[in-house]
Amino acid sequence: MKSFGIKIASVVFALSMVPSLSAASEAFHPRPHPGREPRWECSSENLRGQRFYSVDRFRNWAERRAQDQCLAYSRACRPVGCWIY
Numbered sequence: 001m002k003s004f005g006i007k008i009a010s011v012v013f014a015l016s017m018v019p020s021l022s023a024a025s026e027a028f029h030p031r032p033h034p035g036r037e038p039r040w041e042c043s044s045e046n047l048r049g050q051r052f053y054s055v056d057r058f059r060n061w062a063e064r065r066a067q068d069q070c071l072a073y074s075r076a077c078r079p080v081g082c083w084i085y
Contacts, residue, residue: 042082046074
C-alpha cells in the first residue's frame with residue numbers, strides 16, 4: 001500500500017511541473033481566426049519619444065507607413081516593432 005501512495009505523489013508532483021494551458025496560450029500567438037486576413041500593427045518612434053502607428057494586411061506595408069508618418073514630423077525615426085492581431 002505504501003508504494004501506491006508514493007506513485008500517486010510522484011504523479012501529482014510531475015503534473016504540478018507542467019505549465020498551465022493559460023500560460024502557454026499567452027506565449028503563443030497563432031493567426032487569430034482562420035479565414036480572416038491577418039492585421040499587422042507597426043510603430044515607429046522619433047527622438048522625442050512620440051510614437052506613430054499603422055495597421056495593414058501586410059507587415060512591410062504597415063512598417064513603411066508608420067515610418068513615413070514619423071518622418072513627416074521628424075528628421076530621425078526608428079522602427080519600434082510590429083505585432084499581429
